[in-house]
Amino acid sequence: MTARKARPAETDVDDAPAYPGRNEGARRVLVIACGALAREVLALGLDGIDVTCLPASLHNRPDRIPERMRATIRANRVAYDEIMCLYGDCGTGGALDEVLREEGVTRIAGAHCYAFYGGESAFAALAEEEPGTFYLTDFLARHFETLVIKGLGLDRFPNLRDAYFGAYRRVVHLAQFDDPETAAKARAAADRLGLAFERRFTGLDGIAAFLTDAGRDGRKTMAGTWPT
Structure with a gap:
């Protein structure tokens, strides 16, 4: 990935923006991220990776995060070879990880963004x-x-x-x-x-390390093997 010099525009707490990747590749990869991470993710320069976000305001209602994540995964499953989750547990008490396990999606390690930002x-x-x-x-x-x-x-x-x-x-x-x-x-x-x-x-190394693996064979969940 290449770093961008200009930072992306700010998002609001209720925004759910989507950002298409700039290059078309053989593999189609989607990153579903918390809206609180959108500006930082885009600053990394995610060539060929699409990004869609859930509203950052969901942190005030973490019980809603797992099913919003499930709905977003299922709405995009047919269009992508791999979907990755850029969220911590974020107060869901393990419910988000259960949804991701059922849906066959990889999440960045860490209970919250403080852990994967700072290490x-x-x-x-x-x-x-x-x-x-x-x-x-x-x-x-x-x-x-x-x-x-x-x-x-x-x-x-x-x-x-x-x-x-x-x-x-x-x-x-x-x-x-x-x-x-x-x-x-x-x-x-x-x-x-x-x-x-x-x-x-902290910089962005924690996020960069996770997303650099996007699309590599060792991490992929191909559309043909999605859970049913």
Whole structure:
């Protein structure tokens, strides 16, 4: 894959965008991604790979993720030789993995995007260092008001701050890009919650490693062998 110099346009939390691959190849590969990852996935330059996203707002209703994923897989199965899932478990309690097992689709390793952005061992070390850590990705930093403040009702009931965040001690921004504007928003989020702030740069290597394997023979699920 080749990196793109310009970052793709921002997506909103309720968007479900689709992006066709730029090159036609012998194998047809679809990546179904969380909308919170769309900008980052496209920045990698996914030649010949189609990307479709589920809305990032589903993180506020994780019980809906598995069946939305199943419906998206089944709607696209005939058109593709391989479908890959770019999601963590994301609070589904294993239900997403069960759907993917039944549908014969590979998922990136990790319980959540923090783990596959930062690396599972590095993330485990962060959690061990300070269990009371609230994590932000670039997407969450940019949409903090919508997903956290409004999503948790703190705009209407600010007194709930202690109920939600009383046990936290710091905010760690796991940054995908060196972007001063996003970094400033992450710091402002920490200030709003009254927590200490740290920034750790992750880049996109975790996603890139997973997607680089797209279409290779060792990972493929051919249309003729889809589960029935």
